[in-house]
Amino acid sequence: MSDNVFDILKERGLIAQTSDDDAVRKMLGNDPIVFYIGFDSTATSLHIGSLVPIMAMKHLQRAGHKPIAIVGGGTTMVGDPSGKAELRQMLTEETIREYGRQIHSQLDRYLHFDGKNCIAVDNADWLLKLNYVEFLRDIGRHFSVNRMLAAEAYRQRMEKGLSFIEFNYQLLQAYDFLYLFRNYGCTLQMGGDDQWGNILAGVDLIRRVDNVKVEAMTFPLLTLSTGAKMGKTASGTVWLDAEKFNPYDFYQYWINCDDRDLGPFLKTFTFLSMDEIKRLESLQGSELREAKQILAFEATIISHGKSAAREAKASSEAAFGTGGELDGMPTTTINRSRLEQGINPAELFAEVGLTGSRGEAKRLIKQGGLYINDQRIDSLERLVNENDLTPEGILLRSGKKKYHRVLAK
């Protein structure tokens, strides 16, 4: 098999479209190139959806190419209408900066910015300085409104309405590419397939103003076999930040994936060899659990490191099988005196976040959905007290698989 990273991405199903397959393959097979992906600063943390571009960047990085990550302070101020049903909430400049800082440090964990072979830039640095009229004359004139309106991304929005600010997003993203091309020699932009239009706009722009052919590549948008969008669970969005989304829960997210998603997930979210992946995919029935454990372990290592992954794995095994330590389990420590008095379980479950409210906890108790140390709570009268305290603490469970450990001090 070829060691051209293009072929690796292709084999893993990570390529949706390119501007020119042969040209892209050739450029990736030769000397190191500079490429970029943009990340919006719309939240304090990236979520699992950003993992696809991150993995792709890592693949190219491993092959010796030089990544640039744009943390999009400038473009975020405008807001990308692609794939959005309506105008999204406008964030203040200050908020966007703060989000950008956090996202920058997260990306750093994956990519290790060194300021030279791997850098992060904020497009606010150049976009905010643009002069409006000058920009219109130099850049705006290269964009055909007719053509933009024909694009799927905008056509959808013709129904719901599209504000002028959003309509400009594409110009700014195209300009980013031009800027990076001129200042960093960046010749390839990648992104999710929903970005195809925006990315191509940049390719076109560079061809028109600098008469150079640069390239574009997009990744397929991962949807689950159930049709749902990836990355939502009962505990909310699957964030990449360990503070916002516990590594144990992260591990469980992968364990709980649908059988049908296993193969694509292994290819996309781990660096396992294709041979190994083929072996895992061929497993049948309950053996698939083993494959899911490997998926979960590998994916957790990439995002949270080896020791967190080990803890998560051990806790998962402790909760669902035999043996293993519970140390990676989300844990809350409470005052021993409260146990001595006895705690209303509804209160405790709500407090540790296993249920959204006491009312919900009570409902679940009535439905037989809450457990203490794997024993169903069968009465609203029951209190949690010292007798429930095991050497491992008290293991609370909501439903089949949401666990939380309580320690007393």
Next chain:
RNA sequence: GGGCAGGUACCAAAGUGGUCAAAUGGGGCGGGCUGUAAACCCGCUGGGGUAACCCUUCGGAGGUUCGAAUCCUUCUCUGCCCA
């Protein structure tokens, strides 16, 4: 700027003075069956309370009324048509 139609819970969408914490569908959650999977069946789905009941919610703010998601005023946002 003018005219019209709208803003209801996570989403979509009923409701047009009390019987509305608000139909229905989706989603989500719990139970059963399983493999920590899918499909399927049953149940739940604002907060507090064992309960009676209390509190908060129908774009925002005022008002009418014994009583408002429902009527009035005003503000605001969105869509459509005209300019």
